[in-house]
Amino acid sequence: MPVGLSVDGALGYPSPSRPFRPSRYVPVSAATAFLVGASTLFLCFTCPWLAERFSSSIPLYNVVVFLFTLANFSMATFMDPGIFPRAEEDEDKEDDFRAPLYKTVEVRGIQVRMKWCSTCRFYRPPRCSHCSVCDNCVEEFDHHCPWVNNCIGRRNYRYFFLFLLSLTIHIMNVFGFSLLYILHHTKHLDQVDSGVTMAVMCVSGLFFVPVAGLTGFHIVLVARGRTTNEQVTGKFRGGVNPFTHGCLKNIAHVLCGSQAPRYLGRLRKPHSVQVQPPFLRPPLSEAQLEAKAVDNGIQQSKSSLEIMESQSTDADPPPPPKPEHKYPGLPHTQNEAFFQSECSLLTEAPPTPSLYKYRPAYSSPGKNHTASTHSSKMSRGNSMTESPSVPVTTGQLSYRSDPSLSSRGGAGCRGGGEGGKAGSGGLGGASTFGGRSYPSFTDTLLQSAAASCSSSLRSAHTAHNALGPLISEGTTSTSYKSLANQTRNGSLSYESLLTHSESPEFESAAHELSPPRPHPPHSLSTAAGAPPISGYTSPFLSAQQREGSLQACPAPLRPSPNRAFLRPTSSPPSRAPPLSPRARSLGSPPPGPAPGHTPLGKSLSYGGGAELQHRPSSSGGGTPMPNSTIKQNVANHNTPSHKPVGGVKKVTGVGGTTYGISV
């Protein structure tokens, strides 16, 4: 069926014209030929005798069944399955750069992921899927049927199902009555009629098995309220299907539901309404006025912070607009609450306060709170720094686009939360996520994602110990080193991360930033040479930046053994946050960051490392990790491909996490 045509005769706007591929029409032509041809032959050669011998109602019955089959076949072939029109540009203008790849919605108590479709530019509604053959998102996508050369979706599933049923019955009729004919003409098999009837019988017998099998399969699907897509991808294998209403209601919905309208090719009425000022405004209540007054004050600090941020990230594209209206109806708070509420839209649990403990170095502790209000940037960054397990949970791809710092943070939050729900490996997303500023973070993501599918973003904080062992050598110390170098300069590591987020940039940045280093980190070069992990590349990243970030982050994703990295989020050593999640990821809670630590000395503005190093000397509490263990681990876990160069000490935490500490 040509793209864009529907039985309603409208030319839609589903997708740009694709090259004409005649091979697409072979199965449907064959199916049509067999159906029409065999039935016609049967009606012409066999039915006259049947009418004469038994009753004329037999041919009539066969004709009716044949016409019914043909009608359903035509409807399944030519009807628009429920193609979504492409979203307009303004609908996703913010999603492109900062939005996560997945959004989670709750459907009847069950979390369902909505994936961003980069072709159609919207988050696919539940049960919607993008057909690669037709290059369209289809509502309640069942499958793409080559025999009708059309997608089967919400609008035409009923016709497809009825087609299968009627075809099965028709095949049985044809086969049965042909057999009857043959049995009565055993002595006249050399006649033309008999020959044709035998051929028809063979064809129908041949097609009966697969058609009946498919029909049975779809009967089960209808009874269960599932689509083929859901069945074969095992979406509800162990769990509950939120889209089922019970067997009878499911059948009623398929067979008796009203015909859904098409979305494409509708006559668009031009807006006849004139919008002209002056505009009415609703009167503000007292509470609103008060809120406004307060709001203005906070807005000021927000904007100043914005300016600050934009100045510090001059190497990056200008910060994207605030995402407030991405989530309509969300309380428009400028504090952590915004971050929390935003995340809660996607996840269940609110972020823990510790998210804000690892604010980037450049923002003073006093500004933490206000900085966090700039949720699009800071808080998300914080969330990322929070714990390696945060986005890890399932390695969900949090961000489609090459994340800015803000997106990174947000990705961390959202990715983790959503990851917690879904539990399947969207590892490609992790790469993107980590691509910019937290490559090692991404790595941790991957490891944890692989291991723990059920931990949510919030529960990640409590699962650090569990995740510690999961953080394996897959992490590369490349980005770690780059980050370490950056922090050594005393520059705001947060800043540096923004500036040198992509690994190639990392490598160059590392060289730029660490001229005093005697040896350029080997890992960088080796990492550069590492092939990108194709498995982690999400096919749904459309923006070049995202692709670039994906490619830019192969090193951290590459499972090079014994490469550890600490959370790239740097917190100033002078700050004394517990750094608990990070430390926990190391398998040991931080004893308390030694205030005397300087980034230079430890290269671990990633507090965990610093803490590790100084644990023996610190009096802080937490799980003690004996020095000997560290040294031993250092010895044991040295990457063969990477030798400690230029004063990089390998330190291993509990569970085998290796950290390269540049000394």
Added chain:
Amino acid sequence: MATEFHNLQELHHSASLATKVFIQRDYRDGTICKFQTKFPTELDSRIEKSLFEETLKTLNCYYAETEKIGGQSYLEGCLACATAYIIFLCMETPYEKILKKISMYIQEHNEKIYAPRGLLLTDPIERGMRVIEISIFEDSGSTSSSGSSPSSSTAQ
């Protein structure tokens, strides 16, 4: 409604599209067509919450009506089968009828309620029933003159 200042700019009476708000679908009850009734913050200063919520509730009711599986939909199915679906070429399905009603409703509300407030609702069917798009217009003449932002003294 009286504007205190009369500026040359005001006399232009032009509105420019400032931003768009998208009301997303509410999937809590499954794939039935239902939109979130949360009041978006962008509209806070543009329209009364009650009006907006009433509009959305009505729309949701209309959509719920379309998806009802009852006698009418069953009859429609049987008739379609009996006529080998040729009936679809001649007759309008009940769903389409309700969609027309919805379209009329939205247009009416646009004329009476939303356009005077500088807002415009877009029929969700144009977006594949995924979002309700609300365009927010700003008085392009208001930026140049102080106090010309029309604040209606009449509360609706």
